[in-house]
């Protein structure tokens with residue numbers, strides 16, 4: 001499945017001019033407030049008729065303004081999940097889910113029991129939305145959208161209204177949907193952490209234009225995208241394989257640049273994980289540091305140095321086959337005489353597990 005979008009639309013003072021391809025998986029539309037994310041999603045859903053554009057899912061054309069053709073909203077088969085679940089308050093969870101199914105096209109649809117199980121909402125079936133937490137409501141809203149058997153799931157900031165604890169509760173369910181249902185998801189967010197955890201593809205928007213698009217790990221490691229991502233949030237993702245659970249509570253992982261130790265990661269040996277390493281958490285040394293507390297030191301090579309407008313610089317590093325970003329000062333770039341090709345050691349101050357990779361990559 002590929003969603004292909006090319007849209008041009010003008011509002012007073014704002015022009016959206018964006019094109020991208022979304023392959024299977026979660027495609028995150030990411031950008032600051034006002035960059036055009038919702039306008040794009042609304043164009044895909046059919047809620048907005050753009051001045052010009054073409055939108056197609058696989059071979060099915062949903063919009064082609066040149067040909068004067070636009071499939072109406074209700075025939076596009078899009079599952080739409082909004083920030084506020086928008087469940088029917090007078091209906092039970094079961095009835096809300098049934099409503100999604102009612103609108104599904106005839107023929108084999110999604111299996112209700114499976115979706116209820118995937119989203120962990122079995123125990124809530126007889127409750128009304130008023131008796132659900134925000135996270136539970138969102139899970140039901142997602143279930144309802146999936147049961148309408150859509151071609152594509154559109155999620156516009158589905159976690160934005162939830163507090164951190166509820167977000168953390170719902171993210172694993174979204175990961176399961178991504179990995180087990182294989183339903184393509186267009187996911188709008190302005191949270192880098194959310195995108196790092198969920199996205200397979202990232203489309204980065206700025207001022208109504210696509211400034212970068214591609215596999216999530218590549219877009220996140222591109223030093224040019226750092227100012228749009230936000231310097232504090234910029235960082236790369238590298239794959240790492242769980243090698244051993246060690247007796248002192250640490251998990252040993254293997255990366256292309258050497259071993260890493262993290263506080264116990266509850267994953268079986270052999271699992272490949274995606275680690276998120278913020279650029280600001282990476283220090284560089286030209287010799288292997290000794291006598292420091294940091295456990296995690298990777299062998300790397302400088303690939304590119306991008307100087308910012310202020311005193312900072314973003315250094316793109318090659319670590320085995322993978323990429324890492326380090327944010328250091330331009331003064332340090334000079335002091336260490338860093339140049340492309342120079343071997344260095346990357347000292348990692350903090351590492352987080354961004355996402356369990358899609359099954360089958362272990363080994």
Ligand SMILES: Nc1ncnc2c1ncn2[C@@H]1O[C@H](COP(=O)(O)OP(=O)(O)OP(=O)(O)O)[C@@H](O)[C@H]1O
Pocket residue numbers: 011012014031032033034035036037038039040190
């Ligand atoms: N119906 C409208 N009429 C006029 N201007 C609009 C309309 N809808 C959106 N805009 C403008 O288009 C721009 C992009 O808005 P959009 O909602 O797509 O951004 P966004 O990236 O989704 O932002 P946010 O993260 O805040 O939701 C904004 O400047 C907004 O004010």
